[in-house]
Amino acid sequence: MSLPGASNDGAVASLEALEAHLQRHPDDVEAKRVFGLQLFAEANEEPDEAIRAGMMDAGIHELLGIPPAERGTAARLQLGEACRVRALIGPEVDEALLLEAEGILRAALADDDQPQSEAAWQLQSVLRVVLRERSDAWSLERLEEARALLVRGGVSSSLAPNWRAALLQTELQIVQMSAFNASERRLRLRGLHIAWSETMKVEHSAAVLGACIELLCEMAGMAVGKAALERYADADALLARLRSCENEEVTYARAFALVALGRAELGHGTSQTSRLEEVESILAPFIEQHPDLRLHACRAVLAWARHKGRQEALPLYQRAVELSRPLTGTPTFMRGALQCMVEALLALDEVNDRPVYAKCLEMMTGPNDAGALLLLAESALRHREHSSGCLFAEQAWRAGGHLPMALVALWKQGYGTWEASEGASEEVSRNRQCLRMAMSAAGEHERFAR
Numbered sequence: 001m002s003l004p005g006a007s008n009d010g011a012v013a014s015l016e017a018l019e020a021h022l023q024r025h026p027d028d029v030e031a032k033r034v035f036g037l038q039l040f041a042e043a044n045e046e047p048d049e050a051i052r053a054g055m056m057d058a059g060i061h062e063l064l065g066i067p068p069a070e071r072g073t074a075a076r077l078q079l080g081e082a083c084r085v086r087a088l089i090g091p092e093v094d095e096a097l098l099l100e101a102e103g104i105l106r107a108a109l110a111d112d113d114q115p116q117s118e119a120a121w122q123l124q125s126v127l128r129v130v131l132r133e134r135s136d137a138w139s140l141e142r143l144e145e146a147r148a149l150l151v152r153g154g155v156s157s158s159l160a161p162n163w164r165a166a167l168l169q170t171e172l173q174i175v176q177m178s179a180f181n182a183s184e185r186r187l188r189l190r191g192l193h194i195a196w197s198e199t200m201k202v203e204h205s206a207a208v209l210g211a212c213i214e215l216l217c218e219m220a221g222m223a224v225g226k227a228a229l230e231r232y233a234d235a236d237a238l239l240a241r242l243r244s245c246e247n248e249e250v251t252y253a254r255a256f257a258l259v260a261l262g263r264a265e266l267g268h269g270t271s272q273t274s275r276l277e278e279v280e281s282i283l284a285p286f287i288e289q290h291p292d293l294r295l296h297a298c299r300a301v302l303a304w305a306r307h308k309g310r311q312e313a314l315p316l317y318q319r320a321v322e323l324s325r326p327l328t329g330t331p332t333f334m335r336g337a338l339q340c341m342v343e344a345l346l347a348l349d350e351v352n353d354r355p356v357y358a359k360c361l362e363m364m365t366g367p368n369d370a371g372a373l374l375l376l377a378e379s380a381l382r383h384r385e386h387s388s389g390c391l392f393a394e395q396a397w398r399a400g401g402h403l404p405m406a407l408v409a410l411w412k413q414g415y416g417t418w419e420a421s422e423g424a425s426e427e428v429s430r431n432r433q434c435l436r437m438a439m440s441a442a443g444e445h446e447r448f449a450r
Helices: 009-024 029-045 049-064 073-087 095-111 118-127 136-153 160-178 182-202 206-221 225-243 249-264 270-286 291-306 310-329 331-347 354-363 370-382 386-398 405-422 426-441
Strands: none
Touching (some): 029 049, 029 073, 049 331, 073 095, 095 118, 136 160, 160 182, 160 206, 182 206, 206 225, 206 249, 225 249, 249 270, 249 291, 310 331, 331 370, 370 386, 386 405, 386 426
16 A cells, blocks of 8 residues: 655654554554554645545555454544545545445444434434435435434533534525425525524524524525525624634634625625625635635635726736635535636636636536536637537526626627537527527517527
8 A cells, every 4th residue: 555645754654664564464453443543633634635535545444444343432433434524525425435434323323322422423424415416305314314313412511512503504404405496495494593593692602603694694595685684684793793702713704704705696785895805804814724715715706806897806806716726626626616717717818728627617517507507608608619608508597597698698699600500400499499588588689580
């Protein structure tokens, strides 16, 4: 086995010594256990995601090589957690590893069925991971099981705030997955808000406050006008309490970004843009250690740029490129980073790198990802790839994306060129029909020439 890496010379020496020992004594169970656990410990300190994944793979390999009865309680729990964490590294969840984690943790829970056991906590984390390839019914059944574990465990103890926060987040997930109709979702979110309203009045735990802010932002996203602003005002009140929590700067930064980005969707008011400007300064101290906060910062800069005139926006789009570039090589955040990168490069009229990033984004984009499809359509149409640009625009329209007038105009122009070269076909005809509807929705009333 090739040792993936470690954070310091002492750790490297220790790992190399253990690896050498295991090459001579491959059946030494204790050495395997120590080697695997040390790899997990070092992986947790490794900032590079690819190296971290390699170290976790090596540790998982060692501990899975030990018979379950000989792993020991601590090693078994750490193996289950490592399988879960490793399953989440990458653009898609590794289902096999996630189910491996579930099996390990169910066995551990059978041996330690306490309400707030470590096995119960880790198992609910596994059950809350939604797999896109699985049915909604399958995922909902698992979410309900996670909810039951959290209800049982979140009664009282020093860990109760974390359990209660996870409970609210799980209940929010259940609503998001089971209420597809907008009216039903708003009704169920309101019910969830009522159930947690007393908690929101008195809560001072950072974890629970953060989860309550997530709920309020979800409610605001389903509302319009005054109703949305009222929910964001409630979130601001919780943010003020969250800010006073000691040693919770990262939790506050994450929640502040969530509220600011949500508010930015409401319009171009001065308060919204000033908040976006504030987001990056609040996130700046953490973006090197927390890739998700770097992505939040990038999205905030892009939202800020959209509210500016072209000349004022150019430095912001350039900043978005700088923020997103490191994440385009980080598997877990690659899809979001590529979307930010393509948007920024389109705004900058960049023509050399943009097609490469667009092609990478295309490989990771599903048929219902309207935001990414809109960017791919604009990029292709600008690059005179008329057929693919028209088809991306059609996919975006079918996925429910709002097509701005500028993109509809590009689509119309590209369609004319595509039709002239392609001639009559079912694909061209279907695209034409979608273009008609998009033009109408975008407010264009001129007759589309036959």
